[in-house]
Amino acid sequence: MRNRLHLAALATCAAALATCTNNPYPDEDASKKVVYNTFVEAPKTLDPAVAYTTSAHAITGNIYDTLLEYHFLKRPYTLIPGIATEVPEPEPRTDGRVAYPFTLRPDLLYQDDPAFERGGKGRRTRGIVAADVAFELMRIADPAVNSPVIEPFSNLVGFREFSERLTERRKNEPGFAELPVPVQYERVGPIEGVRVLGPLELEILLANPYPQILYWFAMPFTTPVPWEAIEHYDGEEGRGHFADHPVGSGPFRLVQYDKQFRMVLEANPNWYGVRHPEWRAPGATYPDEGEPEDRQAGRLDPAVVGRPLPFLERIESRREKESIPRFNKFIQGYYDASGVIKESFDSVIENDRLSPTMKDRGVRLERSVAPSVYYMGFNMEDRVVGAAAGERGRRLRQAMSTAVDSKEWTRLFLNGRGVPAHSPLPPGIFGYESDYRNPFRTVDLDEARRLLKEAGYPGGIDPDTGKPLRLTFDSYQTTAQGLLQNQYFVDAWREIGLDVRIEASSYNQFQQKVRNGAYQIFSWGWVADYPDPENFLFLLTSEMARSRSGGPNTANFSNARYDQLFEKMKARENDAERLAMIREMLAILETERPWIELFHPEDYALYHGWLRNVKPAGMAFPTLKYRDLDPALREERRREWNRPVTWPAYALLAAGIAIVLPGVRTFYRERQ
């Protein structure tokens, strides 16, 4: 009997070992077109009027359809019609205003949602109308929504006035603030520059020429939003908040949203691309043209060209806070795409190319320079480093700029993943010229020392104190890694004799210092909202100065000629005259040096061979509807790569028995 029990126990152990698997997914999903992604932190909000982070747009961009969108393959980025029938042409008016007429496609439906019961019993969806776009624009203007993009939409005629009327009535009219939001908007009246001309016709009227407004209609901020969803998801009676319950009309819909754990998108059967493939709408059909490299990369495969979208059934995003387990699961084939983590960089990339091991696994590397810039800035209102110091301050900034080697910095801290920046404009943006070399961004310590001498600080010595000139570098980087990264710059300045002290504080304290103007040098970054030089060069206009308007010009740079050129440049198409203006603006920045431009980050993304139609977008615009995968190949590879190694378990068991058994025998022998 006892022997039988032992045998049964051993058999159970053996069976348990035989069924061991590291596959984190149910077996039934193996043959489905499900893409597995990861996220570190869930977005704070999925409200399209508010969500502004890349991680949020990765979700909202696929749930909410936009009037316009970007061509998947063409570079430079090109706008194509989304749920609008065409990209509108500007219609200048005699009073200097500019109108953009939009027409929505007919028979567009929202995803099914219980919120639509508000419009009629048993209703699960309804058609999209132009008024839904106007409603969303009112939400952006509503101060209570806290949209971060109020500024660009202030170009709409009557936008600010709507906001003021709403605030006024909420403040002064008893009971008004308690009314449902759509009712409040209705009572306040529309935004003057957003005119609903018919069920599907909408006209946008701008007070001044602002061609970049079209890019905003390719972002989820301007998506049609059903008033029923805003009214329904008010957080009362267990209904949750609209920020967690997106109700859109895009190619996917959110079916599971657990911020701690998992987000699941599923193909939306109500999407116009699914219901009307015969339209062959540009945003609902795989493109048939792109760049020459797209053909080489298989992105213009005749098998997919012209096919209706989307190809995927589901997208599962699982929370992975730790980078190493996340990367290991990619290597095991359980995630379809990954970035390159610092810890594994050398085993993945060899001589700037994919390592043979990775190539053998069928992994592809896609590199792209993000449309963003990282920089250090000087507070131009500071009496030592700023404009008030006149030529002395200018020379000091030039000297400090010439001493900083950002190429070496990216090599040390980012495995070289960054293009040294010579101006605020990154590659791929109109006005970027690859042969342009900023003399003050070309490292030359002797030149830096000479400039410092001209500034009146020979050898870095401040004549007032007889000691090295002491400056402060304010940073919100408080981690050991962050401090080390900043120390690199401080050491570079020490080489030319300056005594720069890092003052690291929490992000909030740092923000407080910025608000109070109590800073000299800082570091920051900017990621483009849309691919236009205006979206970078506005960061240094007087109007955007932090001290004046709380805008993003933290350097508080103010130059009349620069502002004048900016106003002209932003309203022009990409032509030679615009390029000339940009060149002049960059020349001003080159001399004045409110920034030390550091680098434009380069993204390295890895994809398994079974994932198809992948093209790094740089900006956060949705591309999931174009992706496809081969589940059979994936399953085959996963099985091949993940066979459990069971012999150590048996060896361990045998070793345990070998150790214990003689002891037991000896014990009983001695007892007897």
Next chain:
Amino acid sequence: MLAYVARRLAYGVLTVFGVLFFLFVLFFTVTDPDDIARRALGEKALPEVIQQWKVNHGYDRPLWPWQDFDDNMLFEHYRRMLSFDFGRSDTDDSLITERIRKGAGPSLALTVPLFTLGLVVGITLSLLVAFFRETYIDSAGVFLCVLAMSVSILLYIVGAQYLIAKMLRWFPISGFDPNPEVIFRFLALPIVVGLMNGFGSDVRFYRTVFVEETGRDYVRTARAKGCGEGRIMMRHVLQNGMIPILTRVVLAIPFLFTGALLLEAFFGIPGLGSLTVDAIQGNDFSTLRTMVYIGSLLFILGQILTDVSYSLADPRVRLE
């Protein structure tokens, strides 16, 4: 015993009041509600939006009763905590009660089997080494226990993820899925790590208890009467060694609900431990104070349960 329990409960209430006051001072006198709001809403938030957020979260009141006796944050803090109305998270406005409800399942899915297996493994191994006391099995056991106790749990986690999950491919490296088909795969590795981390101290402690018991007169008497060694260990020694074991065990039971902080955080299990770690990292004060408050309640409950279980396990112990 009832009088004793009532007295302990009264002490517990006082302790809870003290903990709540300490929490209030810790969270609200060192952090400005404006900063909390700005963190949640972003730097560009308008003053009226910040004000509305503070009203929604109850942070718009004066701090102390002497500033406004009828409407102040201290009394509101007590009211909310004592009525289990925890409000909304500072970071994403979600209901904290809902987050706790969602997190309790994954936490219990990890901690209950870990606790049960830990108890079974700990007692079995300690009985084994006590049975083979003063042999090389005992010495090897002591060596292994001390070794296990000396290693940090972080090393176990990283080592197990590398060796068992990555190299041997027995289980997923991390993650969680409540689907019954796959849940075991995700829980196996954290349970193995939890057992490795806990067995050293458990076995050492239980062994000491059992070895002490085996030297007692009743064991000698049982042996003299011809009782087998196995029966002595299982029927007599185990039963009499239960009191000190209960101290450890009962105290730990309430904390099964709060999850295992490090295991959940590193293995990506969306339980209450992970929620607490996220709250710390995300400066989510409202969630953090709730978790600290629940932790203190469970600790007091554990203390009372331990005392009661003493008297149930040993008739000589009377609670007066």
